[in-house]
Amino acid sequence: MTTCVRFAPSPTGYLHVGGARTALFNWLFARSTGGRFLLRVEDTDTERNRDELTDVILDLLGWLGIEADGEPVFQSDNRSRHREVVEQLLRDGKAYLCDNENNEVVGAELVEGLAVRFRVASYEQETLNICDVVRGEVSFAAAEMEDFVLWRSNATPTFLLANAVDDIDMGITHAIRGEDLLPSTPKAMLVMDAMGAVAPTYAHLPLLVNEQRKKLSKRKDDVSLEIWRGRGYLPEAMANYLATLGWGPPDDIEIRPMAEILELFRLEDVLKSPAFFDPKKLEHFNATHIRRLSSEEFLARLEPWFEEAAWPAQRYRTEVMDALGPMVQEKIRTLAEAERFVDWLMLDDPPVDVASWEKAIAGNAVARDILSEALVVYADTPWQADNLYEATKTLGEQHGLKLGKAQAPIRVAITGRSVGPPLFESLVLLSREEAMRRLQMAINKLD
């Protein structure tokens, strides 16, 4: 049997990291079983702009490397089919008309202004058993279920109806979704059974939770995938991290290419308990993925970031990144951090980090002497990294300081920060005149 799964986002306007994880697991399952991965936009709420919504979702899924098979299906396009199923259920007595107070209204045809509820009593078995790949067999007693609305009085299908009908019509073999949908699964199965259809196999994924162990909330948590992309996270790092939430590779190697995860992933290995979305660990994954990029690829990924950087576009100096790229690559954790490693080479007056200034210069008794002497020494040191290194080292030794200490005030005076790329290589790129101008400015500021 060829497997067929779907990711069915609801129209909230953006992609949630939990939704992205669900999409990823569906995609992994489809690709690893040679099946199909479809996209269905559950836009039964017709007020949204669906083109725009779909663009956001497709864009983000594409960013993550999750490609759907075929064009996305809009649930709202299946309205007539949904209506047809409701009408049939009504005729079969498996559903009934009801008014706003949920009182049954006699009739076997749809009536404008009246809703339709499913009649659970029409189901003849005592229990509904869900065959769940993750949770095993889960059963619900039919006697404890209440009738539920299939068709609203405003003539639109509810999630329960549309979701069930579309899964059947699309030939979905495995419904892989969040655990929050587990309690509604027996209702979907009731509808499918009444349609004379066979329900798909289910797999309810453990929820992603926040530090309070609650389902990720749009209000309190950073759940939008766009936010993470905007913070400089690599799609491969995000997808890789998401794959380790609720699932773990058997060989304990967590950070790896998606192609390898595809080979190792098995739906039945997915865990049952909720997982905390840990930004710190995500950051570590990201830093590692950044370092694994080739130098060329790293620079290419940085391009969109530098286009929005604080320096004027015409001030960008290609030679700076050609020389410092690899050194920046091994230090940053997110792409967003790259800018402050090199901005002082593109700006006339780079910002000065207050804490760095206090520690290395204002609060450092020898800082003034070091800066003044550096001004003198740099005036006639050959402007090359090796020579600057030696000159600065000697300067420090005259104060009984190791190079590490001696370079601190110089670094802050010139770059504005205590952290950055290797100083002497960078000074060469800055030019002697500019370096000396900044040293003088720092001394003036101190006076």
Place this chain on the structure above:
RNA sequence: GCCCCGUUCGUCUAGAGGCCUAGGACGCCAGAUUCUCAAUCUGGUAACACGGGUUCAAAUCCCGUACGGGGUGCCA
């Protein structure tokens, strides 16, 4: 309330009765190293929720308790 699900280091996980005095990763702590460190390396810290069974043997199987979560809409 009722229904359903879950419970291994702070966190993500490995573990399918003996390989477990429980492994890896993040974090944290310490040390090393580099011209800076937010990089790198090394080491350390820390868990089978509890109580009963079953068994020669249980983190692994069964039952119960506790705790946590999800659901209980003419939301999805």
